[in-house]
Amino acid sequence: xxxxxxxxxxxxxxxxFWDGLKRHELRIQKCVDCDKFYFFPRPFCPLEGCSSSNxxxxxxxxxxxxxxxxxxxxxxxxxxxxxxxxxxVVELDEGPRMMTNIVNVEPEPENLPADMPVEIVYADVTxxxxxxHFQPAN
Amino acid sequence: MPNSQDLSHKVAIVGASETAEVGNLPDRxxxxxxxxxxxxxxxxxxxxxxxxxxxxxAGPTPAQLTEYLNxxxxxxxxxxxxxxxxxxxxGHAVAAIQAGYCNTxxxxxxxxGRSQVGVGGRAPGPATIAGxxxxxxxxxxxxxxxxxxxxxxxxxxxxxxxxxxxxxxxTRKWAELNPRxxxxxxxxxxxxxxxxxxxxxxxxxxxxxxxxxGGALVLVGEDRANDFPKDxxxxxxxxxxxxxxxxxxxxxxTEWTAAVQTGKDAFxxxxxxxxxxxxxxxxxxxxxxxMYALEALGFVKPGEGGPYFAEGHTAPxxxxxxxxxxxxxxxxxxxxxxxxxxxxxxxxxxxxxGERQLDDLxxxxxxxxxxxxxxxxxxxxxxE
Numbered sequence: 001x002x003x004x005x006x007x008x009x010x011x012x013x014x015x016x017f018w019d020g021l022k023r024h025e026l027r028i029q030k031c032v033d034c035d036k037f038y039f040f041p042r043p044f045c046p047l048e049g050c051s052s053s054n055x056x057x058x059x060x061x062x063x064x065x066x067x068x069x070x071x072x073x074x075x076x077x078x079x080x081x082x083x084x085x086x087x088x089v090v091e092l093d094e095g096p097r098m099m100t101n102i103v104n105v106e107p108e109p110e111n112l113p114a115d116m117p118v119e120i121v122y123a124d125v126t127x128x129x130x131x132x133h134f135q136p137a138n
Numbered sequence: 139m140p141n142s143q144d145l146s147h148k149v150a151i152v153g154a155s156e157t158a159e160v161g162n163l164p165d166r167x168x169x170x171x172x173x174x175x176x177x178x179x180x181x182x183x184x185x186x187x188x189x190x191x192x193x194x195x196a197g198p199t200p201a202q203l204t205e206y207l208n209x210x211x212x213x214x215x216x217x218x219x220x221x222x223x224x225x226x227x228x229g230h231a232v233a234a235i236q237a238g239y240c241n242t243x244x245x246x247x248x249x250x251g252r253s254q255v256g257v258g259g260r261a262p263g264p265a266t267i268a269g270x271x272x273x274x275x276x277x278x279x280x281x282x283x284x285x286x287x288x289x290x291x292x293x294x295x296x297x298x299x300x301x302x303x304x305x306x307x308x309t310r311k312w313a314e315l316n317p318r319x320x321x322x323x324x325x326x327x328x329x330x331x332x333x334x335x336x337x338x339x340x341x342x343x344x345x346x347x348x349x350x351x352g353g354a355l356v357l358v359g360e361d362r363a364n365d366f367p368k369d370x371x372x373x374x375x376x377x378x379x380x381x382x383x384x385x386x387x388x389x390x391x392t393e394w395t396a397a398v399q400t401g402k403d404a405f406x407x408x409x410x411x412x413x414x415x416x417x418x419x420x421x422x423x424x425x426x427x428x429m430y431a432l433e434a435l436g437f438v439k440p441g442e443g444g445p446y447f448a449e450g451h452t453a454p455x456x457x458x459x460x461x462x463x464x465x466x467x468x469x470x471x472x473x474x475x476x477x478x479x480x481x482x483x484x485x486x487x488x489x490x491x492g493e494r495q496l497d498d499l500x501x502x503x504x505x506x507x508x509x510x511x512x513x514x515x516x517x518x519x520x521x522e
Contacts (some may be wrong), residue, residue, distance in 0.1 A: 006273040009264035018270075036396035040271050040387070045163040051486070068290035068391050071338040087282055088276055089386045099286075101275050109338060114293035131274050 003125045004078045006106060008040040014041045016057050021130040024122040026062045028057050029095060033121075039096035062120030064092040071107045090118055090134050142375075143406035149232040150363040151519070153356030154184025154484045157248070160470040161320050161350030167256030168419030169198060169206050171352035172250025176207065179354035183243065184368050190356075192222055193473040194231060196223035196474060197249060213240040219380065221421055221474040222506030225515035227482065228357065230377030235359045247477035248352030255350075272384055282337045283385045284510040288426050289339065290391035295441030297429075299339050301448045303330035305425040306343050306467055308453035313464025315454065315494035320347055321468040325427060344473070346466035353477040357482070371487045374501070375408030375518035377401060379449030382512045392441075396514035397434035397505065404503070404516040412437055415518070416499050417478035417486055418458060421506035422465040428452075431505050435516070454494070462486060462494050476506035482519065487521040 003022035011037040017040075030037045031045035033052040038045060045052045067076070072079075074097030079085070086102040105111050105119055117137035124130050155178035157163070158173055166174065171197065178185060194215035195203045204210060206493035217226050224247055231243040247251060250252060250257050262268040277283050291297045291453075305329055313319035317327055325343060328481050333342040350413045363370040377400030389395055405411060429443035436459070438446050446452075452460035463469045463482040483502035504517040 006269070008274050009263060010269035010270070013264050014270055026514070039266060040384075068287055068293075070282060070285045070289070070340070071335075072276065072278070072282050073335040073337060074278065075276060075283070078335055079276045079278065082276065084335075084338075085276055087286065087287060089391070097386060099272050099275050099384070100279075114289055 004102060007126065007129050013043055017041050018129070020059070021122060021132055022128075024130065026120055027057050028060055028092070028094065030058050031055050037092070037094040037096050047070045051124050060092060060094045063118070064118055064134070066102065066112060066114060066116040066118050067091040067097055068114065069102065069112060071109070086112065088134070097113045098132070100132055100134050102135065103133045142403070143409055145236055146409065147372045148360050149235050149357050150360065150372045151355050151357050151484055152363060152366040152368065152370055153185065153354045154354070155179040155182045155467060156238040156353040156478065156481055159352050160318060160472075161349050162252055163250070164240070164253040164255060165352035166250070166350070168248055168250045169202060169256060171250060171350065172198065172203055172246040172354070173206055173248075175248055175352035175354035176244055176246045176479050179356050180369065181242070183356045185356060188321070190244045191241050192231065192243035192244060194227035194245045196227070196247065203246060211315035213238065217509035219513040221423065221476040222508035222513060223474060223516040224477040225376070225479060225504055225506050225517050226378045226508070228355065228373055228517055229378055229515070231357045231366050232373050232376065235357065236273060239429040239488050241362075243357040243360060245355040245357070246352065247354065247472070247474060249450060249472035250350045251348050251471070251473040268383060272386060276333050280510060281340055284424055284427065285337050285340045286385045287388060287511065289389035291341070291426070291430075294392050295444070297441070297444040299331060300327055301444030302344060302425040302429065303327040304448040305422070305428060306330045308447060308450065309422060309461050309465040309467045311453050312462045312494060313468035316464045316469055319469040320349060320466040321464070340375040340424060346423050346471035347468070349472050351446060351470050351472050351478070353481045355480065368488060371484050371516065372520050374520045375404035375406070375410065376404030376516065377407070378513075378515040379510070380513040383509060384509050394430040394434035394511050394514070396512060397431055397516070398436075400514045400516040401505070404518050410501070410518060415501050415503045417462065417483065417496060417502040418452070418460040419483050419502065419504045420460055421475060421479055422461055422467050423471070423475070423507070425467065426458065427507065430511070435498055435503070459496055462491065464494065476515070479504050479506055483519050487519060
């Protein structure tokens with residue numbers, strides 16, 4: 001069945017992030033001046049007081065830690081059949097945090113301790129879109 | 139440059155009213171709820187629509203409201219950033235009146251949250267920041283987003299589901315004393331923990347209601363503040379800010395950083411400190427939200443919020459009464475509840491709170507999010 005959940009639509013500033021995922025690469029931006037990564041994509045550094053446009057795209061490890069999450073027991077539209085599912089924030093080893101779903105694990109609190117190591121799963125949900133999901137790291 | 143303290147105690151709330159009823163009101167549209175509350179608040183002040191020369195509202199645009207009321211004010215504020223918008227309007231009105239832009243400001247709220255009569259939709263488009271970086275993961279509204287930081291607070295501080303359930307229990311005790319409250323039956327911690335799972339660690343009874351209703355305020359400057367039927371409720375301090383929209387971009391999942399700032403600004407303007415605050419209306423969209431507020435505003439240390447609520451300080455008979463109308467959890471929650479939080483502070487400071495009235499009350503703090511831990515506003519109100 002065709003994927004019928006909300007899909008992202010890239011803007012010029014975020015295109016590389018989504019194109020990278022399509023190639024199964026996690027691409028995020030780094031401020032050359034601060035020497036730090038940031039997320040979500042924008043063509044200037046959002047770290048405090050910086051605003052430098054001296055930024056680059058880097059391919060990162062796709063490894064991180066489970067920072068925080070909820071286990072959603074309700075879901076709207078096509079999500080209803082997925083309940084319960086995990087809406088999480090992961091902290092990448094490179095520093096930034098991003099929202100994701102934690103997959104390939106039974107969604108129970110005891111299976112999802114905070115700071116658990118996680119790794120990216122490239123979910124090719126349509127021909128055009130790949131979402132960055134995460135699973136417990138091997 | 140003027141100092142914020144110069145604006146403290148210069149503008150007062152002299153008219154205030156909620157809609158005649160709150161709860162389930164399928165016979166009234168969103169705009170009519172604004173108008174009903176507006177007319178009642180003006181009546182409370184002994185004024186009419188013709189006296190209004192400043193208008194602030196959130197939800198509909200100021201133009202929708204002025205068209206509906208058929209007025210053309212000299213000052214408008216359409217700051218519409220969520221539940222705390224009305225607290226911001228009060229702060230903005232203080233400056234506008236002091237600047238001479240207008241003399242009589244009407245702030246209105248109305249929402250058909252439950253019945254959805256005459257309301258517009260607002261889903262984020264797929265190319266927005268939320269549409270790209272949160273919507274694809276199945277978030278479906280505040281219970282699945284505002285709740286995301288909680289596990290981190292539990293992990294860092296040992297905060298428990300039982301402690302958060304105590305917040306719902308304490309708030310329900312206040313609702314038992316409010317005949318207008320939607321939920322008035324006593325509840326226990328077990329009732330909360332056994333209620334339907336919504337988004338762990340949130341159960342149904344950790345979540346606010348969804349209702350219909352409205353409220354409105356009338357503000358004037360100190361030169362006229364004592365010319366009205368009711369004693370003035372003074373605006374002593376205010377703070378506001380705007381940070382992130384995405385819950386995943388909250389900088390510290392254990393701290394409501396925006397509230398740290400707005401609390402300091404409000405205290406500074408009022409020239410007050412924590413021990414001066416006798417009553418609190420801390421917006422309770424979910425049980426953890428007033429817990430984060432209590433810590434961020436500095437009433438307890440980070441991590442002490444859960445135990446503090448469990449000790450009963452905020453419940454009837456406690457030494458720091460909070461959410462005394464029964465809160466968004468048990469009284470009413472239209473969607474942007476901030477107006478009702480202000481309204482309860484005004485009601486208490488006027489001595490009109492009936493069975494739940496607090497004795498010797500002179501100060502109250504109102505605090506609300508505008509968005510989820512992002513935009514934030516704080517007010518300090520007083521009656522002396």
